[in-house]
Amino acid sequence: MSLTITRLKSLKPKAKPYKVTDGRGLYIEITPSGSKLWRFRYRLGKSQKKICIGSFPEISLAEARDIAFEAKRKVARGDDPALEKRKQKIRNEYLAANTFETVAREYIEEMMVKGGLAQATIVKANYFLEQLAPAIGNRPLADIEPFEVLAPLKRLEGLGKHETAKKTRSFAGRVFRYGVATTRCTTDPTSLLKGALRAPRPTHYAAIVDPKKLGGLLRAIDDFDGYILTKYALQIAPHVFVRPGELRHADWDEFDLDEGIWRIPAGKMKARRAHAVPLSRQVVTLMEELGAQMGMEGYVFPSTRSRRRPMSENALNAAFRRMGYSKEEITAHGLRATASSLLNESGIWSPDAIERALAHGDSDAVRGIYHRGRHWDERVKMAQWWSDHLDELKAKGRNIEAKKRSVHC
Template sequence: MPLTETRLRALKPKDKPYKVADDRGLYIEVSPSGGKLWRFRYRIGTVEKKLSIGSYPEINIKDARQAAYEARVKVAAGGDPAMEKRKQKIRSEFLSAQTFEAVAREYIDEMMVQNGRADATIIKANFFLDQLTDAIGSRPIDEIEPFEVLAPLKRLEAKGKHETAKKTRSFASRVFRYGVATTRCKGDPTAMLRGALITPKAKHYAAILEPKDLGGLLRAIQDYTGNFITRYALLIAPHVFVRPGELRHADWKEIDLEEGVWRIPEGKMKARRPHAVPLSKQVVGYLKELAEMVGTEGYVFPSARASVRPMSENTLNAAFCVTTVMLAA
């Protein structure tokens, strides 16, 4: 006898799963936990197969019968509904792994992290991805149109973040090119956006260009009265021409005072190549003085709070600001 809504609601769980037939291969299976799953039984040749339709009450009896009818039509035409459903699931899972966000995260991991790019570079890449995720993150990468990428970039521009918009477009372009190389998409839609964004105006940082002014800065550094380790960092900085982060992370084992060379390993360099910094006689003298006071283990410029950490970026920047004020005075 065909099922009714009343009978369906009255079905109670038992110690083992059991089935209750509806009509023409459609039945409902009741699990020990109380779940009720619609299934359709059919044959392909001599082989009996089953198609899962969905759970009750999410799928009501009318919709279950309609699904069973459509499955019977497919079987009559020589199809296999269960196999088609399995293929569709595999296809959906495949497509979900081909979204812009999935390919972008793979690009960051495979082409940036695994290639040893700097932590700061990885952080920036994830930041650029965050700017795009809401708009195109869940879209299949091969279906994305230029206007879809342009929309989040224009929102950045509306906030005055022209440089961020430009760099985000550049990051998206690298992801699409990676997608092309790995056969996930056929082209880079951002290539058409180069003329659609505002060109950021170059901002030049203040710089000392006159020898007289440089002399004044060096005298201001000599007169610095803050922490002695910070003072030595300030004294050495103008001689070595490295980034503040590289200076702060200098380690005694990298420095050869006899040869007068500081060998920075590739892991600390932005370009990920080892770098040799020649040390002037003045710098060697400063380092020898510092070594007598703090020893030659660990960081050359350790944090005042914990010697196992380098001096903070804020400490060095604040010290440079103090010397600049002294120079202006």
Template sequence: MALTDVAVRSAKPREKEYKLADSAGLYLLVTPSGGKLWRLKYRMHGMERKLAIGRYPDVSLGDARKARDLAREAASGGIDPAAAKRRERIAAKVAAGTTFGDVALEYIEKAEREGRSPATINKLRWSRDWLMPALGHRPVDQVEPHELLAVLKRQEAKGNLETAKRTRAFASRVFRYAVATARAKADPAALLLGAVAAPRPTHLAAIIDPKRAGELLRAIDDYSGQPITRFALALSPHVFVRPGELRQAEWVEVDFEAAIWRIPAARMKKRREHVVPLSRQSIAILKQLQGLTGNGRYVFPALGKPTKSMSENTATAALRRMGFAADEMTAHGFRAMASTLLNESGKWSPDAIERALAHKDNDQVRAAYHRGAHWNERVAMAQWWSDHVDTLRDGGAVIPFAKFLS
């Protein structure tokens, strides 16, 4: 006989739990403590199963019967309702404990394990800090595009367009990581591409006029500041590398016999090992510097801190001290100087110049070919360029490099 609301409401606890049957496998389990629990007994693949539906009076008799009917319908279709409910419970628990902040931190820790540079990790943490107040506590799979947009619009209103661009890009990486690890189904940040004003591209200042380049090179030659800084400035125009790659150079990377400097992938922007052919001038600078710092790890150690590399601001400060303003020359500008004047010379293939600058070729087959095919040209180009740097420094006539060493 089916249960009634009165029968359910009137059921009293006993010394032992007991059942009050309804129909089609549904029953009420009454516990000694007075709890009234809806349960459903059904069969799957010939085996008896039980499903917990809820507690009375939170779940009424009518609601329990609706849940019973849905469960039996699922079972008849081959879906085990108890297993499905267990999966839903686990998923809900995971979602509740998987906030955007948690996933973002996990993504950053993954980037650290992959060997991303400290500078990159700091930028990722900085982006996370921007997003934490608004999104940090939110389940990652429940963040809506408008929530992220509000953060980006605040940055845009303050004129921080580059910050907004970086913040959206970081959020997108976090959401894609959440999708890949089965904690989200979509990347809401992708929908916001173009939703805020794009920053104007900024070009790092560089001297590319040959006459002014010569003045810069002579100023470096006469620099009266710290000797290690002078050596860093002197080597910069010869090797085309990024400022961070130069100042973090380690002696173990330099092979004087082979005349190469092998920069590991972990320190390269494109995460790919880069080999720099060293001209006679570069070798001469490094050999003299070896007498000052060769017993330590870094080619250019920080002043008074030999276990750390030179600060990223050291070269810039030296350029300002020599009278070259921020809108005229930067530490990064030596790369632009080399790129511009090498291309203008017409002597070298654009591919060899791009390889010397460690610019990434998106075609991996083509990139592998060019790494080998242009090596001899890069070696010859490195020596020609260093000779040309000497010419620029003297205003036209090549001076023996020994002048710098005297």
């Protein structure tokens, strides 16, 4: 006899489990605890099998019959509902263990930390993950749709953080592509978001391009009475004009002072290509002085708190403010624009050599020996000329000041 709602509700527990059939393989099992569990029994070949559908009243009588009917159709096609259910359970567990945050942290560890990328790059990756985690961190990677990624990106955009939104989307894309490569998902939904964010305005870093004012800056740096490592970083930065992050993360092992070369590994460069910086006599002297005072191990410019960490990201800019220069006048990154402008204005050096010195568009593969690339000889001469030129600009102001003092005397 088929079951009814009234009969289902009247079924009472007994000392041992017992079954009441509904027909066509569907039955309900009542346990001693009072639970009422739907089961579907079927035969596949010579094997007698069963699957658990769920409990009553969470699964109603009508729903249980529909599920049993669909299972019966699968059996008629030769499929095994129990096997499919086990596969689905494994898949669900697999997806639950492969959320966006789980895969993202694995990507950071495997591809970035073990790949030897700069600590600053890894810190930024974790920051991008923090922006995405509230929205999609707990979502299975394979189930995430484009609109879910777009929501946190639009939130950043709404805060005016256009560049952060763009870089966060790029990070998410790398995680999804890593997921595809490791069979955790099949597509990168961020590929459909191109054009969905407003393009960030290009950042222009404040820079001094007037030679007289540059001389004044160099004299102010020499007179700086702050932390000794900060002063040396300020003195060296105008001569080498690398990015501030590359200077802060400089390691003594990267320098060959006898040969006059600073070899920066690919992991520390913005374009992920190794770069070599020719060192003038002035820079070598400053490096030797610094090494004699502070030692030549680990970071060249370590943090004041720990030699195992690089100098603070804001250390140089804070020093400029202390010296009386506003953020509209000069920034650490602006020293690159200073060098680029004045080197180009000199008319002595080829634009290609200047661009290569700035590590712009450097597409050459690393050849094992960093300093045998194009324009190297010209760059060596240019580095020395630039340092000599900086010394001249610095000295002119001092000579004028000395003459003024002698006249007043």
